[in-house]
Amino acid sequence: MPRSAPELQPRLRFPHAGPDAFGPGKAELLRHIAATGSIAEAAAELGMSYNRAWTLVRAMNALFREPLVASARGGGTGGGAALTPAGEKVLGLYTRMEASCRAATRADWNALLRLLRG
Amino acid sequence: MPRSAPELQPRLRFPHAGPDAFGPGKAELLRHIAATGSIAEAAAELGMSYNRAWTLVRAMNALFREPLVASARGGGTGGGAALTPAGEKVLGLYTRMEASCRAATRADWNALLRLLRG
DNA sequence: ATCCGTTATATTTTGTCAAATATAACGATG
């Protein structure tokens, strides 16, 4: 089977560049937290340490007016984490921006691919 | 005067993520090389070492089928550098992709800005 | 033949960021 042309992966960051900004890494973490209900489990799926994941969550929660992730510890399940309504909103907007950007740049992206070596 | 809302700065990277990819940093370097005709001068304007700038140029030239920057050393002026036709083409496509992405995501970008703290 | 500003390249040093490790706090459940 012929492999399809690689898709552009726009790495949108805001409000600025740098490690504390919201970008594709934090968005992916949000998706996995939403899917698993656990920071630890999301981190494991992404191959990152819990420490790193939690640092990202803390940074996200500080960046926005309202926290994106609500977490609880203790209890029968040991605890867990979930997206707040604000978290769902941000993730939705960001995901749509990625798709919009991909669609808007597809033609130029393909032209650029043809200029690459290999 | 009211300050205008910050513009999204899409950080488009291709063909993949990582230091050897083409992204906003290399694009900016290309612009300065085109404007100054010198790698050293472009590096100075960007506040980076000549060493780093030249490493980026080498990586760019290796990434594409044809080199993006043509450089010469010696001579009365000491040497210099300029964009090749391929370099102009790549820079043009990339710049347009940035603009297209900005336009396509403007509405969501503004919505996202309003959710930020500060 | 010397000078000069630039390109080109290697080597060393430094600084920063990620990873690993360790430990504490939590609270429903049994």
Add this chain to the structure above:
DNA sequence: CATCGTTATATTTGACAAAATATAACGGAT
């Protein structure tokens, strides 16, 4: 009240990237 899996936090270690430093090559101009 002991247990358990998770969140929460600090500290140390290590890897890697950026910076600094040094030096060579080039070739037209004087």
